[in-house]
Amino acid sequence: MTTLVHAALTLRRTARGSYGFVAATVFALLEVLGVFRVEPAQLGFEHALVGLVWCVVFTSRAMVRFRAPEGWAQGAKIDFELALLLLVAVHGVVQLGGGVTSVFYPLVYVVVATSASLARKPAGTLLVVSAVVLEALVFFIAENQQDPRALAVHAVFIVSFGILNLVFTRVEIARVRERSLRELAAEKEKVQEDARLYRLVGAATDSAARDEERVYRSSLEEVHHALYYTLDVLKKTLELHTCVLFFADETADEIRIAELVTDSDDIAEGPFGTGEGAVGAVAKRGLVTNLEHMKPGYKGLCYYRGPAVVSSFLGVPVMENGAIRGALCVDRRDDKPFTPRDEEILKSAVQQVLRAVRNEQVFVQLERSKREQTVLHKASQALGSALNEEAVLDAGLSAAAEISPYEFAAVTLYDNETKKHSVLRAVGESADELKGLVFRDNTSLTAMAVKNRHYLPYRGDFDEKQHVVYTRKHNLHGMQSLLILPLVVREDAIGTLCLAARRRDAFSNNVRPTLQVLGNQLAVSLANAASVRRLEELATTDGLTGCLNKRSFLDELDRKLRSAERFGRKLSLLITDIDHFKNVNDVYGHATGDVVIKELGAILRRMKRETDIVARFGGEEFCILCEETDTEGAVLLAERVREELGSHVFQTELGKLKVTASLGVATFPNDAKTQAALFETTDKALYAAKRSGRNKVCTVKDI
Numbered sequence: 001m002t003t004l005v006h007a008a009l010t011l012r013r014t015a016r017g018s019y020g021f022v023a024a025t026v027f028a029l030l031e032v033l034g035v036f037r038v039e040p041a042q043l044g045f046e047h048a049l050v051g052l053v054w055c056v057v058f059t060s061r062a063m064v065r066f067r068a069p070e071g072w073a074q075g076a077k078i079d080f081e082l083a084l085l086l087l088v089a090v091h092g093v094v095q096l097g098g099g100v101t102s103v104f105y106p107l108v109y110v111v112v113a114t115s116a117s118l119a120r121k122p123a124g125t126l127l128v129v130s131a132v133v134l135e136a137l138v139f140f141i142a143e144n145q146q147d148p149r150a151l152a153v154h155a156v157f158i159v160s161f162g163i164l165n166l167v168f169t170r171v172e173i174a175r176v177r178e179r180s181l182r183e184l185a186a187e188k189e190k191v192q193e194d195a196r197l198y199r200l201v202g203a204a205t206d207s208a209a210r211d212e213e214r215v216y217r218s219s220l221e222e223v224h225h226a227l228y229y230t231l232d233v234l235k236k237t238l239e240l241h242t243c244v245l246f247f248a249d250e251t252a253d254e255i256r257i258a259e260l261v262t263d264s265d266d267i268a269e270g271p272f273g274t275g276e277g278a279v280g281a282v283a284k285r286g287l288v289t290n291l292e293h294m295k296p297g298y299k300g301l302c303y304y305r306g307p308a309v310v311s312s313f314l315g316v317p318v319m320e321n322g323a324i325r326g327a328l329c330v331d332r333r334d335d336k337p338f339t340p341r342d343e344e345i346l347k348s349a350v351q352q353v354l355r356a357v358r359n360e361q362v363f364v365q366l367e368r369s370k371r372e373q374t375v376l377h378k379a380s381q382a383l384g385s386a387l388n389e390e391a392v393l394d395a396g397l398s399a400a401a402e403i404s405p406y407e408f409a410a411v412t413l414y415d416n417e418t419k420k421h422s423v424l425r426a427v428g429e430s431a432d433e434l435k436g437l438v439f440r441d442n443t444s445l446t447a448m449a450v451k452n453r454h455y456l457p458y459r460g461d462f463d464e465k466q467h468v469v470y471t472r473k474h475n476l477h478g479m480q481s482l483l484i485l486p487l488v489v490r491e492d493a494i495g496t497l498c499l500a501a502r503r504r505d506a507f508s509n510n511v512r513p514t515l516q517v518l519g520n521q522l523a524v525s526l527a528n529a530a531s532v533r534r535l536e537e538l539a540t541t542d543g544l545t546g547c548l549n550k551r552s553f554l555d556e557l558d559r560k561l562r563s564a565e566r567f568g569r570k571l572s573l574l575i576t577d578i579d580h581f582k583n584v585n586d587v588y589g590h591a592t593g594d595v596v597i598k599e600l601g602a603i604l605r606r607m608k609r610e611t612d613i614v615a616r617f618g619g620e621e622f623c624i625l626c627e628e629t630d631t632e633g634a635v636l637l638a639e640r641v642r643e644e645l646g647s648h649v650f651q652t653e654l655g656k657l658k659v660t661a662s663l664g665v666a667t668f669p670n671d672a673k674t675q676a677a678l679f680e681t682t683d684k685a686l687y688a689a690k691r692s693g694r695n696k697v698c699t700v701k702d703i
Contacts, residue, residue: 035047231260242330243262246327247318294311421450423437455484456484457482476500487522553625571667573665612626
């Protein structure tokens with residue numbers, strides 16, 4: 001039974017894809033039977049019906065052909081169908097006009113010549129053969145002719161017209177193609193000459209020093225933009241008074257301010273000696289310096305014109321290749337000492353600064369060498385301005401396509417801790433099969449390129465039977481050229497850039513060095529994007545729970561409140577506080593207290609909707625902001641949170657621990673019209689829950 005079903009389906013698919021052949025065969029059979037050998041006055045309904053069917057079939061197949069993409073595999077087959085349909089139509093007209101001896105017969109030559117010229121080579125050849133066969137059937141059967149010489153003459157003319165037009169058309173196409181190639185080569189040569197002329201003109205009308213100065217100016221603008229962004233993020237993250245970056249001169253005897261973000265108007269211009277005060281200790285000896293509870297009027301901070309008005313200072317050295325390049329210094333007016341976590345943030349920012357500088361150093365070298373000047377310049381600008389992975393990948397892959405077009409490209413990342421590779425982005429043929437692919441270290445070319453920090457394969461040729469790009473199950477097919485570049489940042493391979501093409505020698509020595517430079521740029525920019533993302537996360541999230549911090553939550557609340565007011569929507573605020581949390585810290589220790597806070601944050605993130613916002617507001621207090629949610633809906637969420645936390649058992653050294661939480665709920669605009677009023681009302685509801693016995697959810701009605 002299964003065999004019959006498969007046979008029926010196969011027959012059905014064949015009929016669908018070949019009904020043009022079937023129709024042409026039926027029309028030819030009608031002509032062989034002499035259906036159209038009638039006087040025009042004798043034409044009836046059946047002839048009109050045949051003509052209508054022919055029009056429908058021809059139009060439908062022609063629409064399929066014209067809508068087909070370039071290089072479609074079924075194109076030759078459709079061409080042959082259309083040519084056959086035209087041939088039988090012309091034979092029908094010839095029969096109506098009096099047969100093969102009528103004045104309309106030359107139309108057969110016209111159809112054969114035209115179809116042989118326009119159709120693909122196999123279709124044109126088959127058409128000539130079919131025309132001769134149909135001619136013979138009509139000649140001997142439909143018209144009952146006896147002299148084969150007339151048929152032979154017609155056959156010779158049909159073959160001659162078909163072959164000559166086929167040959168002439170192919171020759172003309174070849175001639176046009178050759179002329180186009182010559183014009184293209186001439187255009188390329190002209191472009192190269194224009195480029196050489198531009199360099200000569202530039203040297204004649206503008207000095208090399210001026211050209212160098214323009215490069216430096218462009219690079220310095222990019223550096224200052226990147227440095228200012230990093231320092232500004234630091235200032236907001238750590239709540240600083242001043243954040244200043246120093247770089248040492250070539251002699252290392254003086255340091256200058258490279259970038260500065262401050263609230264002070266009393267900043268000295270410099271330069272400063274490397275032995276001056278706390279900054280000198282950092283920049284000269286490479287010491288991390290953390291000063292606490294500084295007395296008013298402290299004179300050891302050289303970047304202030306007068307005595308400093310700050311209470312806390314932290315400085316970390318800027319080290320590169322074992323040498324001190326400068327110092328990154330921050331201070332606060334509030335008497336709030338810097339913590340080890342703050343020190344780690346500054347060290348991470350130093351690496352971000354060095355990467356930004358190195359990125360522009362590479363850019364200057366590329367400008368000096370003038371290799372692939374236009375493409376690499378555009379790529380550097382795009383990568384330099386990209387502050388997230390998506391923008392970096394877009395710029396990198398776009399530049400790679402301009403340098404050497406590809407059919408497939410992918411960027412992978414390597415996690416040295418888990419020893420796993422992951423496909424970050426894949427584009428082109430078979431890209432969908434690789435999205436989200438994660439694989440362990442293996443013998444693939446990707447893994448070997450990361451281990452050896454060297455491009456693979458050596459000659460750029462790809463053999464899918466021997467080479468494994470990612471895994472044996474997830475490999476590339478149909479490619480002849482392959483280049484896998486390791487993405488290296490400071491001696492560490494963070495991933496790969498893979499390019500593949502169907503043509504041979506796509507990534508030869510002519511383009512590989514340029515692609516390697518692009519790979520270096522891409523690697524640095526990906527590292528920059530990761531650093532920026534980490535800094536932004538530190539600036540907006542709570543380090544213990546991963547929830548938003550207070551400042552970021554207030555910004556979101558202000559934005560959501562304006563949106564709710566504009567569109568007339570409800571906005572509910574929940575505030576939760578762990579009951580008797582001081583006792584938890586006193587009895588079980590602060591480490592256990594942190595575990596409890598972290599679990600509450602996890603519960604809130606788990607229970608919230610995708611559009612809800614959760615923040616740690618301070619200590620053990622959390623806030624949840626629910627868009628388009630009334631009081632009843634917010635209370636349901638609060639009750640689920642309360643029950644979930646109350647049912648969780650914490651394992652401690654002193655035994656099992658269970659905690660509860662009280663929650664307050666208020667809704668805009670029903671309970672409050674402003675941000676301050678909404679907070680005040682929700683806070684009152686929270687304290688109402690605590691006053692009434694804790695482990696409860698209260699609203700405005702309970703105040």
